[in-house]
Amino acid sequence: MCQYSAVDGCATDWHLVHWGQLLMSGAGLVTIEATAVTVDGRITPGCLGLYDDACEAALTRQLDRARRQCPPIAVALQLAHAGRKGSSHVPWEGGQLIAKDAGGWTPVAPSALPHAPQEPPPAALDAQRLAAIRDAFVASARRAGRAGIDALELHMAHGYLLHEFLSPIANARTDAYGGSFERRIAFPLEVFDAVRAEWPAKRPLGVRLSCTDWVGGGWTLDESIEFARRLVARGCDWIDASSGGVSPAQKIPLGPGYQVHLAREIRRASGARTMAVGLITTAAQAQAIVAAGDADLIAMARGFLWDPRWVWHAAAALGAAVAPPPQYLRSAPRDAAGVFGGANAGQR
Numbered sequence: 427m428c429q430y431s432a433v434d435g436c437a438t439d440w441h442l443v444h445w446g447q448l449l450m451s452g453a454g455l456v457t458i459e460a461t462a463v464t465v466d467g468r469i470t471p472g473c474l475g476l477y478d479d480a481c482e483a484a485l486t487r488q489l490d491r492a493r494r495q496c497p498p499i500a501v502a503l504q505l506a507h508a509g510r511k512g513s514s515h516v517p518w519e520g521g522q523l524i525a526k527d528a529g530g531w532t533p534v535a536p537s538a539l540p541h542a543p544q545e546p547p548p549a550a551l552d553a554q555r556l557a558a559i560r561d562a563f564v565a566s567a568r569r570a571g572r573a574g575i576d577a578l579e580l581h582m583a584h585g586y587l588l589h590e591f592l593s594p595i596a597n598a599r600t601d602a603y604g605g606s607f608e609r610r611i612a613f614p615l616e617v618f619d620a621v622r623a624e625w626p627a628k629r630p631l632g633v634r635l636s637c638t639d640w641v642g643g644g645w646t647l648d649e650s651i652e653f654a655r656r657l658v659a660r661g662c663d664w665i666d667a668s669s670g671g672v673s674p675a676q677k678i679p680l681g682p683g684y685q686v687h688l689a690r691e692i693r694r695a696s697g698a699r700t701m702a703v704g705l706i707t708t709a710a711q712a713q714a715i716v717a718a719g720d721a722d723l724i725a726m727a728r729g730f731l732w733d734p735r736w737v738w739h740a741a742a743a744l745g746a747a748v749a750p751p752p753q754y755l756r757s758a759p760r761d762a763a764g765v766f767g768g769a770n771a772g773q774r
């Protein structure tokens with residue numbers, strides 16, 4: 427989850443504290459927030475980046491420090507480019523576009539179409555700049571590998587650059603990257619292939635998709651299924667099934683597990699492993715989704731900030747076990763005595 431707490435793209439002590447907290451959680455995988463592959467690919471000036479040596483050094487240092495104090499947990503990182511949503515204020519300052527003369531920059535996009543009608547249009551990318559962005563994804567993947575990241579996820583959701591290519595709402599190009607389904611998926615596939623070629627085959631590479639735009643005339647679940655098939659054939663290890671974000675006209679039927687059907691349909695129709703996300707909050711709910719074969723993985727966002735020990739509590743509820751740091755071994759309440767798998771701490 428974006429923390430908007432980086433300085434010039436560099437991880438700070440906030441990330442040390444935040445990552446440390448998540449790495450204590452007992453989760454199967456902790457995913458680091460959307461991390462920009464270029465400086466203008468940041469959503470806000472506070473977004474994390476992995477586009478230069480300083481960013482790489484800061485991420486490596488803070489992650490190493492956090493990992494040294496915590497039980498071993500696999501760490502993924504989400505590589506992203508904000509597209510036309512770049513140059514925005516951090517959410518607690520309103521989240522609106524920052525004008526260029528107020529310290530912002532001109533966001534880039536497939537077409538010169540603004541996200542909201544009252545906003546100035548972004549700059550449409552030409553073929554040369556597209557090739558540079560593809561290469562930036564590859565360079566950031568290389569940096570992530572050096573920083574000890576175990577898995578990567580490419581952000582193709584939520585109205586950011588790669589989703590903007592997929593969706594006819596943001597993509598009005600008339601060249602090889604716009605128009606038909608085949609043309610709209612061409613640039614995202616090019617990025618996927620380039621990153622897959624760079625990223626070691628034994629390390630997983632997933633994709634987060636907005637599986638529907640929730641707007642008439644937008645990207646659809648059927649298109650997501652066909653796109654997932656192409657990604658799986660190219661070595662994609664999971665589809666993280668999210669939705670929306672490309673248009674303020676979206677109508678999302680919010681409710682518990684409101685995106686699970688997207689993970690289910692994609693899993694059944696394309697054979698992709700899927701990750702379900704969105705208002706999954708209880709252990710029983712998460713367990714039922716996996717048991718029903720709707721998804722292979724469960725991702726949680728807000729629920730983890732609310733309760734960073736969610737996994738411990740879920741393990742206690744489901745009769746499973748987690749490995750806490752030894753300093754916390756004596757914390758288990760009586761009714762969850764087995765949650766640390768019988769590991770004991772002596773006392774004197």
Ligand SMILES: Cc1cc2nc3c(=O)[nH]c(=O)nc-3n(C[C@H](O)[C@H](O)[C@H](O)COP(=O)(O)O)c2cc1C
Pocket residue numbers: 427428429459460504581583584634668703704705706725726727728729
């Ligand atoms: C503060 C905040 C930051 C987020 N940052 C990201 C992000 O970096 N990448 C991403 O794909 N989704 C991001 N999301 C969306 C969440 O990952 C998740 O898909 C969404 O909140 C629904 O899941 P939940 O109900 O478990 O929170 C963010 C959401 C919030 C509230």
